[in-house]
Amino acid sequence: MTMNASVPGALSAAPSAFSYVADPAVAYIAANDFDRPTLVISRAKVAAQYDELSAGLGQAHIHYAVKSNPAPEVIRTLVRKGSGFDCASRGEIELCLAQGAKPSDISFGNTIKRAADIAFAHSVGITLFAADCEAELEKIARHAPGARVYIRLIVENSLADWPLSRKFGCAESLLPSLLDLARDLGLVAYGLSFHVGSQTRKPEFWIPVLDQVAPLWHAARAAGHDLQLLNIGGGFPAYYGQSIEAPRRYAASVVRAVAARFGSVPHLMAEPGRGLVAEAGHIAAEVLLVSRKSADDLHRWVYLDIGRFSGLAETEGEAIRYQLTTPHDGEETGPCVLAGPSCDSVDILYEKRPVQLPVSLRDGDKVMIRCCGAYTSSYSSVGFNGFPPLDVIVL
């Protein structure tokens, strides 16, 4: 393809943590042709990002959110780095164990677990589980007796780009009774967790959430629960065109804010997913069609060979705005609606806020969709419309 791997225009807009010049995935995409959409992800970039986040997090231990990218090579890289793993299902637990993770490094962080999967986790030696209600505690007590549990709280006032719903967590009013119930069921009431929302771009956005949770932590300890674990969840951002702080500095800011409110926490845990792998991967894609709906249409429609059902699910509601590199960057641009290739009318990536793309863009042009290492390959459909799932190449 004809793209220039150094992309000087894009470089100047990117933060220091995201350098095209030294990016193996960019170089690979520039040097190769692809006959279908392909995510190219660099283990070296994942490892480097782990080191940066770890340095910033200090005492806090990383439990990688496996759901963000479950490529076995990524898991193995993180096992070697000493990472822990936040797993959502039996499938993710089996994946991590197969890549060499120890059961003691795995938490079963989904608050909605199949009873048989709890029993499986217990049987392989996993002892740390999330819960947010009575029925889940009862399931855990039955199928993983004596386990350590942490209670997930609903937090308000999320300032994240991908804020979380009320799906996970309990209201703070429920916390005391759940901690008591855990103890009464023979479980270890081990700690608390929360999530500030995915893609929380600024560390100061954590403050209102920490201010909400810290009094609950102290009250629970005062009530006799010897809490050991504070799981601060994810939210660590990736670069999608809007400036973010470098990961080490961001993580250090968050940990300082935690320490100021919680004091000394025996076990501090963070669960980055997006913040760890998103910038390590890019998607090689192709323009299938450029058209206007009428002679006086203000926007062009640009259709790619990848869409919401083949990897770019996080464009729902236009929440995550991926950046594109094209062979015509630097030339005159105009507004475009960007859409996927399927015969599904909701398979539109950006319409309310059109994207600026070169006016010379044509069908057959190769493009690169940047920072796609998280929440792409695993979201891909099995083959909607007969398009194969997103291909993945790990460098």
Place this chain on the structure above:
Amino acid sequence: MTMNASVPGALSAAPSAFSYVADPAVAYIAANDFDRPTLVISRAKVAAQYDELSAGLGQAHIHYAVKSNPAPEVIRTLVRKGSGFDCASRGEIELCLAQGAKPSDISFGNTIKRAADIAFAHSVGITLFAADCEAELEKIARHAPGARVYIRLIVENSLADWPLSRKFGCAESLLPSLLDLARDLGLVAYGLSFHVGSQTRKPEFWIPVLDQVAPLWHAARAAGHDLQLLNIGGGFPAYYGQSIEAPRRYAASVVRAVAARFGSVPHLMAEPGRGLVAEAGHIAAEVLLVSRKSADDLHRWVYLDIGRFSGLAETEGEAIRYQLTTPHDGEETGPCVLAGPSCDSVDILYEKRPVQLPVSLRDGDKVMIRCCGAYTSSYSSVGFNGFPPLDVIVL
């Protein structure tokens, strides 16, 4: 499982076309246990529905929208019935050919095609293609010289439950120049197509759309284009709890309305997907958790082992409202938020309009999600959160 296959309460609410008593998929789900969400689909029901729609459509030939359910056994059943096939990609074309479809029975109906896929379709003998813009016509002329093309129009005023966006089709102002261009490129300007929107519950909802398209059809013929094909697309509804007309009567109403406006059309084509397969399949699922977020929460949260990323994608925006059968039907009910099992906050099925479910519903209860034969298995992710793709059993 303990569900009663005859489900008398649900029966009385269902239209005549949807009978639980004679439904092999219901009987199979009632008689078996499943360790993961499973779509059970009955070929006999697909064949019966094909017969009903065909009888109503009269001269109009069915081209099944393969994307709605690409199970090979379903395709083979429809090949034997004499159906044609509307394909969205090379993958779907290969699937249909492998199941015995003739190239002459296949249309390449996606208006957004990879050039190499057009060439492939041409090489295997497919001669009918959709287009809605100049660039696509040029691609078709280059890679499938001499092909028959039909131009897709944007239609307004959709009254469908799943209305279509402006993604597909051209404004009517563009139609004359596109027909001229097709002819000038050596293609056969063969006809027009449109789509009233998926799940168009009443045949009278077609009227405004037919009123819009008919004058364009007559004008194009008056301008010298010997149009042969009118492709009226899909939109044929399935039963999701709201009353619909029986398929034969619905199809006959539509064809009568077409004839009144278009007169004698040499080739009339319809592309049912949902209307052909949705009612033939049901999903066996399980309740993983029932909880409240606080002691005074007005709704319970019911979490299933299937959600938006493992088959129920059409719950986006709460558009398609699936009906549930539980072991406690007939008992007292209360309002529930219904959500999927993944650690993704958007994986919520119904929250704005909660569903009424029995108050005795508990984790571990088996449930049946009804009329899921369309747009479920193919939408399923490859394994988001480590959950396997939706399993499919074809009876």
